[in-house]
Amino acid sequence: MASLNEKVQDVFNEPACDKNQAKGEKERKKGCTKQLTPGAAAGGCAFDGAKIALQPITDVAHLVHGPIACEGNGWDNRGAKSSDSKLYRTGFTTDISELDVIYGGEKRLYKSIREVLEKYNPPAVFVYQTCVTALIGDDIEAVCKAATTKFGKPIIPINAPGFVGAKNLGNKLAGEALLEYVIGTEEPELTTPYDINIIGEYNLAGELWQIKPLLDELGIRILACISGDAKYKEVAYSHRAKAAMMVCSKAMINVARKMEERYNIPFFEGSFYGITDTSESLRQISKLLVQQGAAEDLLSRTEKLIFREETRAWEGINRYRAKLQGKKVLLITGGVKSWSVVSALQEGGMEIVGTSVKKSTDEDKDKIKELMGEDAHMFDDMRPRDMYAMLKECRADIMLSGGRSQFVALKVKMPWLDINQERHHAYAGYVGMVELVKQIEQALYHPVWAQVRKPAPWETEVSEVSEAKAA
Amino acid sequence: MSQSAEKVLDHFKLFREPEYKEMFAKKKAEFEYPVPNEALQHTIEWTKSTEYRDKNFAREALTVNPAKACQPLGAVFAANGFEGTLPFVHGSQGCVAYYRSHFSRHFKEPTSCVSSSMTEDAAVFGGLNNMIDGLANSYSLYKPKMIAVSTTCMAEVIGDDLNAFIKTSKEKGSVPEAFDVPFAHTPAFVGSHITGYDNALHGVLKHFWDGKAGTTEPLKRVENESVNFIGGFDGYVVGNNREIKRIFNEFGIKHTMLCDPSDAWDTPTDGEFRMYDGGTSLEDAANALHAKATITMQTISTEKTAKFIEEHGQEVVKLHHPVGVGGTDKFIMELSRITGVAIPDSITKERGRLVDAIADSSAHIHGKKFALYGDPDLMLGLTGFLLELGAEPVTVLSTNGDKDWAAKVQALFDASPFGANCKVYPKRDLWHLRSLLFTDPVDFLIGNTYGKYLDRDTKTPLIRIGFPIFDRHHKHRYPVWGYQGAMNVLVTILDKIFDVMDADTDGIGTTDYSFDIIR
Numbered sequence: 007m008a009s010l011n012e013k014v015q016d017v018f019n020e021p022a023c024d025k026n027q028a029k030g031e032k033e034r035k036k037g038c039t040k041q042l043t044p045g046a047a048a049g050g051c052a053f054d055g056a057k058i059a060l061q062p063i064t065d066v067a068h069l070v071h072g073p074i075a076c077e078g079n080g081w082d083n084r085g086a087k088s089s090d091s092k093l094y095r096t097g098f099t100t101d102i103s104e105l106d107v108i109y110g111g112e113k114r115l116y117k118s119i120r121e122v123l124e125k126y127n128p129p130a131v132f133v134y135q136t137c138v139t140a141l142i143g144d145d146i147e148a149v150c151k152a153a154t155t156k157f158g159k160p161i162i163p164i165n166a167p168g169f170v171g172a173k174n175l176g177n178k179l180a181g182e183a184l185l186e187y188v189i190g191t192e193e194p195e196l197t198t199p200y201d202i203n204i205i206g207e208y209n210l211a212g213e214l215w216q217i218k219p220l221l222d223e224l225g226i227r228i229l230a231c232i233s234g235d236a237k238y239k240e241v242a243y244s245h246r247a248k249a250a251m252m253v254c255s256k257a258m259i260n261v262a263r264k265m266e267e268r269y270n271i272p273f274f275e276g277s278f279y280g281i282t283d284t285s286e287s288l289r290q291i292s293k294l295l296v297q298q299g300a301a302e303d304l305l306s307r308t309e310k311l312i313f314r315e316e317t318r319a320w321e322g323i324n325r326y327r328a329k330l331q332g333k334k335v336l337l338i339t340g341g342v343k344s345w346s347v348v349s350a351l352q353e354g355g356m357e358i359v360g361t362s363v364k365k366s367t368d369e370d371k372d373k374i375k376e377l378m379g380e381d382a383h384m385f386d387d388m389r390p391r392d393m394y395a396m397l398k399e400c401r402a403d404i405m406l407s408g409g410r411s412q413f414v415a416l417k418v419k420m421p422w423l424d425i426n427q428e429r430h431h432a433y434a435g436y437v438g439m440v441e442l443v444k445q446i447e448q449a450l451y452h453p454v455w456a457q458v459r460k461p462a463p464w465e466t467e468v469s470e471v472s473e474a475k476a477a
Numbered sequence: 478m479s480q481s482a483e484k485v486l487d488h489f490k491l492f493r494e495p496e497y498k499e500m501f502a503k504k505k506a507e508f509e510y511p512v513p514n515e516a517l518q519h520t521i522e523w524t525k526s527t528e529y530r531d532k533n534f535a536r537e538a539l540t541v542n543p544a545k546a547c548q549p550l551g552a553v554f555a556a557n558g559f560e561g562t563l564p565f566v567h568g569s570q571g572c573v574a575y576y577r578s579h580f581s582r583h584f585k586e587p588t589s590c591v592s593s594s595m596t597e598d599a600a601v602f603g604g605l606n607n608m609i610d611g612l613a614n615s616y617s618l619y620k621p622k623m624i625a626v627s628t629t630c631m632a633e634v635i636g637d638d639l640n641a642f643i644k645t646s647k648e649k650g651s652v653p654e655a656f657d658v659p660f661a662h663t664p665a666f667v668g669s670h671i672t673g674y675d676n677a678l679h680g681v682l683k684h685f686w687d688g689k690a691g692t693t694e695p696l697k698r699v700e701n702e703s704v705n706f707i708g709g710f711d712g713y714v715v716g717n718n719r720e721i722k723r724i725f726n727e728f729g730i731k732h733t734m735l736c737d738p739s740d741a742w743d744t745p746t747d748g749e750f751r752m753y754d755g756g757t758s759l760e761d762a763a764n765a766l767h768a769k770a771t772i773t774m775q776t777i778s779t780e781k782t783a784k785f786i787e788e789h790g791q792e793v794v795k796l797h798h799p800v801g802v803g804g805t806d807k808f809i810m811e812l813s814r815i816t817g818v819a820i821p822d823s824i825t826k827e828r829g830r831l832v833d834a835i836a837d838s839s840a841h842i843h844g845k846k847f848a849l850y851g852d853p854d855l856m857l858g859l860t861g862f863l864l865e866l867g868a869e870p871v872t873v874l875s876t877n878g879d880k881d882w883a884a885k886v887q888a889l890f891d892a893s894p895f896g897a898n899c900k901v902y903p904k905r906d907l908w909h910l911r912s913l914l915f916t917d918p919v920d921f922l923i924g925n926t927y928g929k930y931l932d933r934d935t936k937t938p939l940i941r942i943g944f945p946i947f948d949r950h951h952k953h954r955y956p957v958w959g960y961q962g963a964m965n966v967l968v969t970i971l972d973k974i975f976d977v978m979d980a981d982t983d984g985i986g987t988t989d990y991s992f993d994i995i996r
Binding site: 083085416417454457463465 | 802806809810813820825828829832833835836837839840843844864865866867893894895986989990991993994995
């Protein structure tokens with residue numbers, strides 16, 4: 007078993023990552039996560055990354071080994087939807103105490119695993135390591151191994167304590183855990199030439215369900231989605247898929263690549279955000295499946311479906327065009343790919359005045375330039391203060407971003423629409439884009455924005471008076 | 478028997494026991510001669526139809542579930558707002574028992590109020606003797622500083638003359654000559670509780686300003702820097718008046734709360750029973766004549782009083798129960814204008830916080846459809862706020878709102894894109910509203926406690942804003958005026974929206990995929 011350190015190195019050395027490949031030997035060793043700046047605000051830790059990547063597996067008991075903080079603050083805070091088990095939404099933690107820190111928490115962990123199995127009988131338990139338990143030297147891998155033997159159920163250690171790095175690294179370590187302990191451990195009842203995996207899709211706000219009907223119509227089966235609305239066994243037998251689509255490029259690239267290596271499952275990187283992207287992704291899926299032996303007619307059936315759906319979606323978007331024409335949009339996205347949304351917004355008549363490229367690859371950036379022109383306003387990670395200044399200066403009509411930027415937008419009096427994980431509307435696929443445009447229209451025309459942008463009426467009067475005086 | 482001395486079941490549980498269920502079923506089958514179930518269902522469905530609505534709206538005489546109360550109720554409200562004042566209703570005592578219980582159920586406080594207990598002989602020979610005895614008894618029993626007289630229908634029908642009766646009573650020594658006994662005729666067959674409030678308040682001001690029914694010289698107005706504030710008939714008076722006083726103090730403006738029952742309807746539990754507490758002092762009521770201006774928060778509820786004040790040379794700022802940003806802006810700016818005091822930064826900040834809160838929650842109220850009913854001024858204020866929130870007040874109804882009121886609501890609709898599909902219904906009752914909730918369904922209903930039947934029948938979730946609120950406690954303590962008051966209204970609306978959202982998604986294994994922690 008590789009040590010945590012080796013695993014982290016291995017993850018950093020990701021050959022399928024174009025960014026990584028562009029680096030020298032020395033740089034690569036340093037790793038791909040940016041060094042954190044002490045004192046500066048930063049995002050989530052590796053534990054958080056691992057947890058959010060795996061928590062959408064619905065029927066597993068997710069047991070956090072650590073003090074209350076780690077599970078207490080993050081319990082059930084993502085909108086990953088389930089069509090079946092709700093166990094993933096129950097918060098399990100060993101909630102270790104001072105005495106555990108002194109004497110070690112392994113026994114408590116072992117007992118907790120036993121209790122969770124007795125009470126809930128899940129197909130598997132995922133045990134998450136955290137900073138404190140890692141520091142005091144609890145060997146969760148050993149405990150999980152012992153528990154697996156004793157209880158006869160897969161007890162999976164997720165060794166990504168917060169201090170090893172940032173959220174993105176945690177995503178990848180979670181992927182490693184799946185590769186090491188889960189994928190390939192079970193067999194599906196039947197396989198078809200139309201089985202695919204979708205990797206890096208979390209079914210936030212039920213987005214997977216907007217894509218599934220399209221795949222169903224084409225006769226394509228999602229063998230496993232990693233990890234949105236997934237069951238343990240689906241992930242366990244996902245190695246029998248014929249092809250894979252990797253959705254969120256930077257989070258689970260190691261899973262897609264290693265599954266290609268080990269099980270010959272070709273994959274492509276695609277997105278279900280945006281109309282052209284959804285079409286492109288459907289095409290790619292069909293192409294890969296046909297390459298792998300599916301019947302040729304899948305390609306023409308796919309084209310037919312794309313034509314029908316695109317026509318319907320553009321019509322849907324067009325309905326809002328009159329009210330959206332010329333509106334300026336600022337995009338600040340995390341996981342959702344900027345460029346894939348850009349074209350849909352442009353079709354709605356809107357102008358994109360700037361977009362973040364924090365998690366975008368060079369290829370993504372090229373695409374943005376292609377769509378928005380050479381002088382596209384792109385920016386990397388941003389401090390709230392800079393964001394505030396930028397919002398003030400660029401005079402956009404609306405900002406699309408994750409929840410964390412919401413309050414910056416509001417203070418700068420800018421309409422705002424949530425397009426990240428806590429959102430309540432699903433924006434994936436064809437219907438999703440129409441929904442997005444509809445939501446933008448709603449947000450833009452909410453009367454509070456006129457209110458927000460006006461100073462208190464007495465302040466206007468005062469400034470008018472003083473302006474008049476100055477003149 | 479399921480009922481036993483060991484474990485006595487209350488009404489929530491008792492009639493769910495099998496023997497009662499059986500008994501009810503038998504009673505229905507053998508004695509009630511019920512229509513067949515299909516016929517019943519058919520009729521129920523029929524009451525939801527457009528055809529039924531049209532018949533319902535063609536009603537000419539019958540009122541079903543009126544959303545208003547009677548004049549003397551408002552008169553008692555107004556009297557209760559003055560220092561040491563005993564509301565005295567000339568007429569039958571049953572009416573007064575109603576007012577007292579009505580207020581107690583809303584404010585969860587006792588309400589001091591007496592009647593002249595007229596009986597049949599009084600109806601025949603006139604109520605003079607009841608007035609003479611009544612004033613004498615209440616004066617010696619309850620030691621008030623002032624007795625404010627109003628009337629029930631009984632006294633009005635036989636045409637008792639309050640002015641003359643009170644004079645005679647004083648001559649007969651019921652109360653001392655100089656004792657203040659303002660009065661107002663408040664027949665329930667005219668107007669509603671807001672009219673009664675208006676008449677009674679007018680009666681008090683007229684008494685002090687115009688020479689106490691000819692017994693003293695009328696006061697001469699000498700303008701000072703003070704501002705009068707009149708809230709109107711207001712179920713939130715406890716919270717509202719305190720909030721308004723705070724706002725006056727933020728400005729540093731000298732003010733008189735004309736009619737302030739906020740202490741009388743919120744006395745502490747400290748071992749002392751207060752028959753009277755707080756209220757506008759009689760001296761202040763008299764001196765209110767000299768104020769620079771008067772602000773009335775509910776113009777329709779203070780029509781006569783406002784006119785009276787204007788006739789005495791004061792400017793009256795007339796508002797319609799302002800709720801929300803725009804409404805409160807107007808109130809605050811008028812306050813600043815009439816006093817010449819700049820709006821304090823603290824108030825500007827409160828405004829910013831309200832706007833921030835609205836923006837934070839904008840998506841959830843935006844586009845939601847509402848039906849609302851209640852007193853006309855309140856309807857104007859809430860309609861304005863809902864439009865501000867991007868909601869559609871599709872149906873606005875008032876039993877005691879007239880055509881002029883309807884035109885004002887329509888003007889609000891016309892000024893907002895969200896008002897395009899909205900309609901106002903003056904002089905309609907809750908049975909009309911029931912039809913409308915079926916034929917023009919909305920997402921939420923705003924109204925008083927009586928709306929719970931509409932909620933049950935039409936499955937339109939009720940947001941309780943109005944008077945009376947009997948089935949939820951302490952709402953009257955939270956202001957709805959000022960920016961912070963608007964915040965309370967916003968939260969009240971949002972709470973219901975989220976409760977409904979949760980209830981809609983809490984089906985275990987069925988809908989709970991959307992039962993979320995974060996909303």
